[in-house]
Amino acid sequence: MEFLKIKNVDKKFLNQYALRDVSMSVPENSIYGLLGPNGAGKTTLIRIINRITAQDKGEVYFKGQKIKMEDVFRIGYLPEERGLYKKMKVGEQALYLAQLKGMPKREATKKLKHWFEKFEIQGWWEKKVEELSKGMQQKLQFVSTVIHEPELLIFDEPFSGFDPINTNLLKNEVRELKKKGSTIIFSTHNMGSVEELCDHITLINKAENILEGPINEVRNRYKSNIYQIEFNGDPDKLDTSLNHNYEILERKTINGNNAIRVKLLHHTSKNELLSLIIPVVEIIAFREEIPSMNDIFIKAVNEYKSAETPVS
Amino acid sequence: MTILGPLLFGAIVIAPAWLANLEDKQVKKIAVIDSSKIFINKLPETEYIKFNYLQNTRVEDIKRNFEQTDYYALLYITHLVANTSNSVVMYSDQQPSLSVKSHISSAIEKELEQQKLRAQGIDDNILQTIKTNINIRTVQWTEGGGEKESSTELAMIVGYFGGFLIYFFIFLFGAQVMRGVIEEKTNRIVEIIVSSVKPFQLMMGKIIGIGLVGLTQFGLWVVLTLIIVTGAKPLIAPQMTTPAAQEVKAPSIMNNENTEQAMPFQETASQQSTEDLSGNIEAEPIFNALEDINFGLIIGVFIFFFLGGYLLYGSLFAAIGSAVDNETDTQQFMLPITIPLILAIIVLVQGISNPQGGIAFWFSIIPLTSPILMMARLPFGVPTWEVMLSMALLALTFIGTTWLSGKIYRTGILMYGKKVNYKELWKWIRYKI
Structure with a gap:
């Protein structure tokens, strides 16, 4: 089921498009990666979902209904540029933010105590925010984002400012939230964490949605039929065994073993390739090269650029 | 600030009187060397100023050991004094x-x-009789055809005080609104909050919240100041009552004209009579004058203009706060807000001396200055339609500025690192959000 659907959304700032005919649908209980270069329009899209700004055209559907102001109570939003009232006490502040999201005070206090323990910041309740380290403040912000157990969570660069240990802690929390049933939109430039966490992605570039789909499908779409073979034996023999259906891209050694990268041409299959080389050399490893999200990101953005160039 | 405010206010009221009191209580002995021989034993002494007439002494004799003497000063009158x-x-x-x-x-x-x-060749009797002292008693005709004792001085004090308080309140708490908005923006907490409430709600919440803080603090100040001043009053009683007594004296002098005329040294006489009066003031006239000022109306209107002016300027201050990244950038936008306020405080002085004049009238109608000027004019009696017009214009204007500020605010709070000018603000107003 579609949890959140964005349909043909336009947003203009005077004569500049911030979003142009953007559509995407976020499946329920998924982690959805919202990717794109700086200034592509991701933050604008997130703000539209959060009802901070309104679109010029198009619709946003929240669980099948047009999104309403009350729906923001069911959304938890961790903005990229985030901060807290520095002079306020940690506990007071977390309570205030929870109450802003419509939580009763008693319940909020109870839940906060629990989260504070989990994140090992329980001793900081009475301290002022300015006394906290940056990492602690980030934890506090994460807690205030999820405290009201929203059905939809939007994290904009959640890991910036975290050390590897806390990043891991947070990643586990994100997975945990998914397990509990939340739908998560996740915007980041860290492609490693996208591969690790996301089920679906959307790539926005220059105000337009240029790539969308389940992450495995997207990666398969960008597969280039390149295989890496690690083997024991004479590389020249291998060369001669391959016909015009295969193109050798690179010869190298991996851990003292010979290796080649081969591209399959003319719809040949990997089984055919294997059947050709098995008699010739001893195969140690055979692996298809699946492009990383990093490569896909760069490739997609560059393709878009070159497609656009002749027009302009 | 809550406690310090009234202490400072109290100090402002009490300190000058107390200091004057200190000085006056000290008896000052003044040595007089009078070469002209005209003034010997003729200079009027008061409780605290005493004269000691020295014969056959030279200035140098006193000068040499002035510090050993207990003289406050040496008065030297040459024989040429008459010319x-x-x-x-x-x-x-x-x-x-x-x-x-x-x-x-x-x-x-x-x-x-x-x-x-x-x-x-004018003899002493004539000299005594030509002494005159005129005090004008002001009587206001009421609408019902009756007469009321009025006090211009009291109206001026009330008007000035009311106008100045509004000015003070707008500046103090308006700037606080601005600082609050800047703080939220630079803290970057604002985006978290506007994901829960509408930017307009946040802005109004800030303005109303600080307004209520201001009113509470202000109420506290008034009460504490009253307590402090009342508590300190016995300490400075004569000084506190003297100005009032002088005002009150108006009718009483009329009655006692003849006796006063007969007294030599008019000034001293009137001072002494004032001091006599301060003991048991004829309280009636001043209470009449106080009653004449319609405090119910003034307080009601005061609260309206107080809040109206604050809301008008508060929303403008909020818009400025949202447009900048830090307080130092506020300067260029502050000027157009400060100018009408400063102008109002300048015209305020004019307004209380000529409350029906053209300048006072227009400034009390134009909404940017009306809260201050209307308060200044009010104690003198302002036609109802003028008050109504001024109030209506103020209400319309603050709705307008709030709406406009809301538009600037919702864009401004999420806009960082941009050099903002008036053209940019105009763009923001036109953004459809």
Whole structure:
């Protein structure tokens, strides 16, 4: 089921498009990666979902209904540029933010105590925010984002400012939230964490949605039929065994073993390739090269650029 | 600030009176060397100023060991005193107080005047009878055809105080709104909050919240100031009552005209009579004048203009706060807000001296200055339609500025690192959000 659907959304700032005919649908209980270069329009899209700004055209559907102001109570939003009232006490502040999201005070206090323990910041309740380290403040912000157990969570660069240990802690929390049933939109430039966490992605570039789909499908779409073979034996023999259906891209050694990268041409299959080389050399490893999200990101953005160039 | 405010207010009221009190309580002995021999034993003494007339002494004799004597000053009058104005010198090891100086100079002037009149052959009886003292009693005709005792001075005080308070409140708490908005913006907490509430709600919440803080603090100040001033009143009782007594004296002097005329040294006489009066003031006239000022109306109107003015300027301050990244950038936008306020406070002085004048009228109608100027005019009596018009315009304007500020605010709070000018603000107003 579609949890959140964005349909043909336009947003203009005077004569500049911030979003142009953007559509995407976020499946329920998924982690959805919202990717794109700086200034592509991701933050604008997130703000539209959060009802901070309104679109010029198009619709946003929240669980099948047009999104309403009350729906923001069911959304938890961790903005990229985030901060807290520095002079306020940690506990007071977390309570205030929870109450802003419509939580009763008693319940909020109870839940906060629990989260504070989990994140090992329980001793900081009475301290002022300015006394906290940056990492602690980030934890506090994460807690205030999820405290009201929203059905939809939007994290904009959640890991910036975290050390590897806390990043891991947070990643586990994100997975945990998914397990509990939340739908998560996740915007980041860290492609490693996208591969690790996301089920679906959307790539926005220059105000337009240029790539969308389940992450495995997207990666398969960008597969280039390149295989890496690690083997024991004479590389020249291998060369001669391959016909015009295969193109050798690179010869190298991996851990003292010979290796080649081969591209399959003319719809040949990997089984055919294997059947050709098995008699010739001893195969140690055979692996298809699946492009990383990093490569896909760069490739997609560059393709878009070159497609656009002749027009302009 | 909550406690300090009234203490400071109290201090402002009490300190000058207390200081004057301190000085006056000290008996000042002044040595007089009078070469002209005109003034010997003729200078009027008061409770705190005493004269000691020295014969056959030279200025140098006193000067040499002035510090050993208990004299406050040495007054040297040359024999040319009747002809040249620079022939009186006061020596002292400190700067003599203004009150002492003016007491002496007026005494000498009076004495010389009388001498000269006598020299022209006018006898003492005539001299006494030509002394006159006019105090104008002001009576206001009411709509019902009756007469009311009024006090221009009291109206001026109430008007000035009301106008100034509004000015003070707008500046103090308006700037606080601005700082609050800037804080939220630079803290970057604002985006978290506007994901829960609408930017307009956040802005109005800030303005109303600070307004209520302001009102509470202000109420506290008024109460505490009253307590402090009342508590300290016995300490400075004569000084506190003197100005009031002088106002009250208006009718009483009319009644006692003849007896007063008969007294020599008019000024001293009137001072003494004031001091006599301060003991048991005839309270009735001042209460009449107080009753004449419709405090119910003034307080009601005051609260309206107080809040209206604050809301108008508060929303503008909020818009400025949202447009900048830090307080130092506020300067260029502050100017157009500050100018009408400063102008209003300048015109305020004009307004209380000529409340029906053209400038006062227009400034009390134009919404940017009306909260201050209308308060200044109100105690003098303002036609109802003028008050209504001014109120209606103010209400319309603050709705307008709030709407406009809301538009600037919702864009501004999420806009960082941009050099904002008026053109940019205009763009923001036109953004459809």
